[in-house]
Amino acid sequence: MTTPKHLLDTQDWTVENIEALFNTADVMAQVLERTIKKVPALQGFTVGTLFFEPSTRTRLSFERAARAQSADVVSFAAGGSSLAKGESLKDTLKTLDAMQADLYVVRHAVAGVPHQLARWTDAAIVNAGDGRRAHPTQALLDAYTFRQRFPDGFAGKKLAIVGDIMHSRVARSNAELWTKLGAQVTLCGPRTLLPPELAGGRVSLTTDLCEAAEGAHAVMALRLQSERMGRGLLPSLAEYRARYCLTEEVMAGAHPDALVMHPGPLNRDVEISGALADGPQSVIEAQVKNGVSVRMAVLYTLLVGRR
Numbered sequence: 001m002t003t004p005k006h007l008l009d010t011q012d013w014t015v016e017n018i019e020a021l022f023n024t025a026d027v028m029a030q031v032l033e034r035t036i037k038k039v040p041a042l043q044g045f046t047v048g049t050l051f052f053e054p055s056t057r058t059r060l061s062f063e064r065a066a067r068a069q070s071a072d073v074v075s076f077a078a079g080g081s082s083l084a085k086g087e088s089l090k091d092t093l094k095t096l097d098a099m100q101a102d103l104y105v106v107r108h109a110v111a112g113v114p115h116q117l118a119r120w121t122d123a124a125i126v127n128a129g130d131g132r133r134a135h136p137t138q139a140l141l142d143a144y145t146f147r148q149r150f151p152d153g154f155a156g157k158k159l160a161i162v163g164d165i166m167h168s169r170v171a172r173s174n175a176e177l178w179t180k181l182g183a184q185v186t187l188c189g190p191r192t193l194l195p196p197e198l199a200g201g202r203v204s205l206t207t208d209l210c211e212a213a214e215g216a217h218a219v220m221a222l223r224l225q226s227e228r229m230g231r232g233l234l235p236s237l238a239e240y241r242a243r244y245c246l247t248e249e250v251m252a253g254a255h256p257d258a259l260v261m262h263p264g265p266l267n268r269d270v271e272i273s274g275a276l277a278d279g280p281q282s283v284i285e286a287q288v289k290n291g292v293s294v295r296m297a298v299l300y301t302l303l304v305g306r307r
Contacts, residue, residue, distance in 0.1 A: 003305065006118050006125045007298055009134040010177045018181070022144050024297035024305065025290070031068065032293055042071035045303050048101035050076045050117075051128070052108040057264060057288065058128050058138070062105045065295035071303075074101060089113070093120055103303055106130075124302040132169050138263050139173035141294040143181065145287050146218055149259055155182035158255075160212040162246055163222030163271050166193040170263045171222060175203050188212035189244060190234060209244055216254045220261040221246040221272040237270070246272045251281065259283050 001020065004012045013021075031039050047066040051059050059075075066073050076096065096104070103124040106114045111131030118125040129135040143154070150157060159178050165171045165187045175185045179202040186204050187194060188211075199205045206212050213219050224240070234240050251258060260272070260281045268274040277284060 003301055005302070006114075006127075007136055007302065008114050008118060008125060008127045010136050010139060010173065010180065015180060018140070018143075018177070020305075021140065021294070021297050021301055022147060024300060025144055025294045028065075028068075028293040028296035028300070029290070031296070032289075038068050038070060040070045041300055042066065042069035042303055045102045046072045046074060046100060047299065048074045048076060048096055048099075048104045048123075049128075050096070050104050050106045052106075052113070053129070055107055055128070057291070058107065059105075061288075061291040062126075062128065062137075062295050062299075064292050065299055068292070068296055069300060071299065074099060089117075090120055093117055097121055097123065103299065126298060126302065129169055132167055132172070134173045134176075135169040135263075136173050136177070137291070137295055137298060138170050139177040140298070141287060141291045142170075142174055142220070142261060142263065143177055144294050145261070145283050145290050146259060148286070148290075149257070149283070150217060153182065154178060157183045157217040158186065158215060159183055160186045160188060160216040160219045160254075161222065162188045162209055162212060162219065162244060164193050164224045165189045165198070165222070166195050167225040168222050172198070174220070179203060183217075186212045186216070190240065192234070209246070209250055210253055213246075213250050213258075214253045216258055218259040218261055219246060219251065219254055220263070221266070222263070223265060223267060223271060241270055245270060246276060248273065248276055248279070251276065261287060263287065 001016050003017055049059055049062055063073050101123055105126045105128045107128040108130050111133035114125050114127040114130050127134055127136055161171045178185050184202050188206050188209055191207050194205050260276055262272055262284050266272055
């Protein structure tokens with residue numbers, strides 16, 4: 001089995017690669033349960049976190065994952081950098097390369113930037129979200145969380161993703177990954193937020209939330225990304241809430257053991273009811289917790305495991 005040099009999306013990762021990553025995440029999760037939650041696995045390696053977009057949980061999760069394995073972390077924020085003074089992205093990367101980072105974690109508002117950076121450096125690149133295109137580690141941690149509750153695998157399972165599909169890199173990456181693992185994926189939202197090009201293969205589209213949730217083994221609600229929206233995509237927030245807020249009534253039609261998921265940050269009683277978010281079906285906190293162990297596994301695999 002050959003492990004790719006980068007994690008730019010999950011297209012280049014085989015099912016074997018992904019299963020091996022999940023097995024490594026199991027080991028990392030055990031590390032995080034110890035009294036001393038740190039191992040020397042990445043001692044001597046430097047991880048650069050390059051965030052050209054605001055982020056809290058993803059950036060902190062990656063930094064926690066790196067430090068839990070004793071890596072050095074160099075953090076870069078675009079707002080106070082030389083980019084704001086006119087320096088090009090390539091020259092900024094060269095400057096960081098001179099500090100001998102071994103791996104960069106990159107988030108950028110423009111799709112494809114992590115791919116471009118991978119052409120300019122010998123370091124490994126992990127895509128932490130690019131435009132609307134991909135957020136592979138979020139999809140991996142979502143699938144890993146599902147696998148914990150359904151260890152018999154993804155074949156024959158159904159995931160429903162509900163909300164602002166158009167602006168969601170999480171929806172795209174999850175649809176790509178879960179179908180690769182054998183699941184069916186239904187994307188649901190207002191017609192104006194449902195890109196038709198995503199339908200095909202094991203992915204279907206619907207504007208009916210109850211239809212999407214029917215028999216689903218997991219239902220994931222998404223945040224409305226109003227900062228990325230133009231006018232006219234929604235009639236009103238009240239109508240959106242009435243038709244697409246994930247509630248206990250909607251989940252009554254799902255599989256009896258169905259999971260309630262949300263990649264966060266969540267707006268209670270807009271895209272998901274507060275009672276459901278805090279209820280027994282919710283694995284939202286588990287998603288956040290698993291984010292650290294899955295990202296530990298990603299860093300370990302790219303820096304040590306692939307050699």
